[in-house]
Amino acid sequence: MVEGKTKKEKMPRQPMPEQEAEIRRRNFKEVPFGYTRELALKEASRCLQCKNPSCVEGCPVSVDIPGFIKLITEGEFTKSIRKIWERNALPAVCGRVCPQEAQCEGNCILGKKDDPVAIGNLERFVADLEREKGTGELPPKAAPTGKKVAVVGSGPSGLTVAGDLILKGHDVTVFEAFHKPGGVLVYGIPEFRLPKEIVYSEVNFLERLGVKVECNNVVGRTVSLDELFEQGYDAIYLGVGAGLPRFLNIPGENLIGIYSANEYLTRSNLMKAYLFPEYDTPIVKGKNVAIFGAGNVAMDSARTAMRLGADKVRIIYRRSKEEMPARAAEIHHAEQEGIEFYLLTAPTRFLGDDKGRVTGMECIKMELGEPDDSGRRRPVPLEGSKFQLECDLAVIAVGAGANPLLTRSTDGLKLNKSGYIITDPATGKTSKKGVWAGGDIVTGSATVILAMGAGRMASDSIHNYLTLGW
Amino acid sequence: MFEILKRQEMADGTVVMNEISAPLIAKKAQPGQFVILKANETGERIPLTMADTDPKKGTITIIYQVVGKSTNLFKSLQVGDHFQDVIGPLGKPTHLEKLGTVICVGGGTGVAVLHPITRGLKQIGNRVIAIIGARTKDLLILEDKMKVASNELHVCTDDGSYGHHGFVTDKLKEVLEKEDVKLVVGIGPVPMMKFVCKVTEEYGVKTLVSLNAIMVDGTGMCGCCRVSIGGKTQFACVDGPEFDGHQVDFNELMQRLDAYKTEEAIAMDKYSCECKAAG
Numbered sequence: 001m002v003e004g005k006t007k008k009e010k011m012p013r014q015p016m017p018e019q020e021a022e023i024r025r026r027n028f029k030e031v032p033f034g035y036t037r038e039l040a041l042k043e044a045s046r047c048l049q050c051k052n053p054s055c056v057e058g059c060p061v062s063v064d065i066p067g068f069i070k071l072i073t074e075g076e077f078t079k080s081i082r083k084i085w086e087r088n089a090l091p092a093v094c095g096r097v098c099p100q101e102a103q104c105e106g107n108c109i110l111g112k113k114d115d116p117v118a119i120g121n122l123e124r125f126v127a128d129l130e131r132e133k134g135t136g137e138l139p140p141k142a143a144p145t146g147k148k149v150a151v152v153g154s155g156p157s158g159l160t161v162a163g164d165l166i167l168k169g170h171d172v173t174v175f176e177a178f179h180k181p182g183g184v185l186v187y188g189i190p191e192f193r194l195p196k197e198i199v200y201s202e203v204n205f206l207e208r209l210g211v212k213v214e215c216n217n218v219v220g221r222t223v224s225l226d227e228l229f230e231q232g233y234d235a236i237y238l239g240v241g242a243g244l245p246r247f248l249n250i251p252g253e254n255l256i257g258i259y260s261a262n263e264y265l266t267r268s269n270l271m272k273a274y275l276f277p278e279y280d281t282p283i284v285k286g287k288n289v290a291i292f293g294a295g296n297v298a299m300d301s302a303r304t305a306m307r308l309g310a311d312k313v314r315i316i317y318r319r320s321k322e323e324m325p326a327r328a329a330e331i332h333h334a335e336q337e338g339i340e341f342y343l344l345t346a347p348t349r350f351l352g353d354d355k356g357r358v359t360g361m362e363c364i365k366m367e368l369g370e371p372d373d374s375g376r377r378r379p380v381p382l383e384g385s386k387f388q389l390e391c392d393l394a395v396i397a398v399g400a401g402a403n404p405l406l407t408r409s410t411d412g413l414k415l416n417k418s419g420y421i422i423t424d425p426a427t428g429k430t431s432k433k434g435v436w437a438g439g440d441i442v443t444g445s446a447t448v449i450l451a452m453g454a455g456r457m458a459s460d461s462i463h464n465y466l467t468l469g470w
Numbered sequence: 471m472f473e474i475l476k477r478q479e480m481a482d483g484t485v486v487m488n489e490i491s492a493p494l495i496a497k498k499a500q501p502g503q504f505v506i507l508k509a510n511e512t513g514e515r516i517p518l519t520m521a522d523t524d525p526k527k528g529t530i531t532i533i534y535q536v537v538g539k540s541t542n543l544f545k546s547l548q549v550g551d552h553f554q555d556v557i558g559p560l561g562k563p564t565h566l567e568k569l570g571t572v573i574c575v576g577g578g579t580g581v582a583v584l585h586p587i588t589r590g591l592k593q594i595g596n597r598v599i600a601i602i603g604a605r606t607k608d609l610l611i612l613e614d615k616m617k618v619a620s621n622e623l624h625v626c627t628d629d630g631s632y633g634h635h636g637f638v639t640d641k642l643k644e645v646l647e648k649e650d651v652k653l654v655v656g657i658g659p660v661p662m663m664k665f666v667c668k669v670t671e672e673y674g675v676k677t678l679v680s681l682n683a684i685m686v687d688g689t690g691m692c693g694c695c696r697v698s699i700g701g702k703t704q705f706a707c708v709d710g711p712e713f714d715g716h717q718v719d720f721n722e723l724m725q726r727l728d729a730y731k732t733e734e735a736i737a738m739d740k741y742s743c744e745c746k747a748a749g
Contacts, residue, residue: 177687243691260694
């Protein structure tokens with residue numbers, strides 16, 4: 001027993017092979033290649049199989065992590081993916097984009113002295129293997145209940161609800177405003193971090209289970225919630241995302257070449273502007289690029305700009321490196337790819353030419369003061385520190401607000417003062433009977449997995465409602 | 471998939487009308503609202519204000535000017551062909567109100583957008599004077615429909631080949647001199663709307679314009695269509711497309727509409743070559 005344990009601790013965490021930074025910074029192919037079977041077996045063997053696994057506590061959808069890893073060590077890859085599917089309908093996505101260091105891996109006991117088990121990499125491995133070489137056999141489904149559920153929004157929380165409820169025998173239709181399903185997984189997260197083929201394959205998996213997906217339907221405009229009820233839907237889940245870009249509100253912000261991150265990424269990812277002119281949607285290809293903000297979306301924007309041929313990409317952030325909200329892996333990848341960080345710097349106005357195109361900006365240096373409401377030290381402008389920087393493309397990635405399109409056109413839906421939907425924290429129920437909500441439209445901008453966690457909670461509650469009542 | 475049921479070329483083939491099957495949109499759409507269309511898998515999302523709808527037939531009508539790659543691609547679609555994606559109805563409907571005498575001014579394909587608004591304003595009990603114009607007679611569209619939709623119609627051509635010789639703004643001034651006008655609706659090319667607003671500002675008459683900003687999602691998610699209204703940024707897709715013309719920064723709008731001029735030329739060149747190669 002003691003011997004076994006020592007042996008396990010000696011095995012180092014297996015890094016995932018990836019494209020060299022010098023090469024990948026100019027292409028849109030996925031950065032990591034994924035584990036081979038050998039690497040996965042080695043990494044899985046590091047798991048201590050804790051009796052009371054704290055990794056599971058760190059997972060917003062409570063995947064049985066030691067369970068699926070044990071099945072990997074036994075070479076039971078199909079059983080392993082099925083174990084994950086019990087709790088998570090989108091493992092190929094989560095294995096790639098979850099902030100594991102703050103969740104499962106952050107709780108891993110091995111991490112106290114050594115590197116934690118690479119849970120995300122292992123999840124990705126079994127999900128990819130199933131997609132590429134698996135049996136395609138679907139998980140078991142309950143008998144039809146005759147109840148109809150409408151899921152509004154096909155992002156991570158909506159897909160989670162759809163996946164849960166279809167397995168429980170309900171009739172599920174997902175409504176998507178865009179022409180393709182996937183929500184932020186498709187319009188927001190770039191190809192090099194999450195290949196769209198993977199998202200479509202996860203959506204296809206749900207369709208094979210019986211979920212109907214209706215694109216080009218802007219619920220709130222094309223059809224209202226009350227009309228959905230009239231059409232015979234018994235319950236509605238709103239997972240529409242935050243969906244309102246935040247700007248800096250400084251002079252010159254409407255110059256050409258200044259994008260919200262939503263627009264920049266939607267053009268590149270959903271509309272495939274990075275393949276222009278093969279695809280018709282254009283995008284400004286800056287040589288000298290400024291990105292404002294330091295979250296995952298800012299990193300995605302910066303790395304996209306680099307791949308579109310920029311000479312220089314700067315992340316401009318008003319706080320210091322410690323406060324940057326992006327995943328550690330994203331910051332690391334961005335640094336490797338030559339993205340520069342201008343910390344403790346805030347823009348004060350944009351400068352443009354006579355054609356209305358951005359040519360630069362004026363910035364001011366900041367210092368950190370007392371902690372603010374978020375617990376992070378508040379940046380304070382340093383008098384007399386203004387300076388100018390050139391740029392021909394600027395992307396504003398400072399977060400999002402609540403898009404009012406659906407919420408304001410729906411009677412009986414209580415919103416907080418910022419416009420987010422108020423829900424019961426234990427069930428996801430809104431103030432409107434038969435309507436649940438979750439994800440960014442409730443919490444404000446968060447992560448894929450938190451949205452999925454909210455979806456899981458709501459789907460449990462919806463199932464109770466459909467079988468027991470409100 | 472959204473099938474084209476009717477197709478008609480107008481203005482020497484520079485303008486095309488499509489009646490498209492889109493029952494859900496047709497049921498909901500109101501005057502002033504727009505749709506976003508995407509022809510095929512690789513296509514762009516193009517916003518167009520609807521020229522008409524028929525909820526019973528489940529159809530919407532769009533009338534567009536053929537200018538670049540995307541509208542040329544639209545033009546290549548025949549009856550029986552499909553738009554891959556049509557999304558809507560988007561934007562705020564026109565606020566129709568009985569005010570008295572109102573003027574509807576339209577230029578180019580703007581007349582197509584103006585037509586349902588003109589009809590709506592008349593139906594609600596206004597006396598509607600319509601002024602429509604084009605560069606030359608052959609480019610004029612919807613004269614007959616506008617005649618029916620309004621109480622009084624004036625036609626202008628820049629070159630004098632038909633109707634009043636001159637700009638719509640000349641005629642507008644003339645009418646404003648004579649009549650007690652409560653509202654002007656001006657829809658057309660941005661320079662036309664700008665000058666309509668200049669004229670009406672002198673007479674102190676409230677003026678609505680419909681802004682055709684570049685868009686991506688059309689639901690307020692991206693901010694591509696931001697316009698300056700009274701010095702404040704608004705989104706044409708959800709706050710508009712109609713705004714108080716006296717508050718609009720038309721120069722900024724004109725510049726932003728030219729944002730992708732270079733890319734548009736590249737796309738158009740490539741498309742022309744492909745069309746030639748295909749014979």
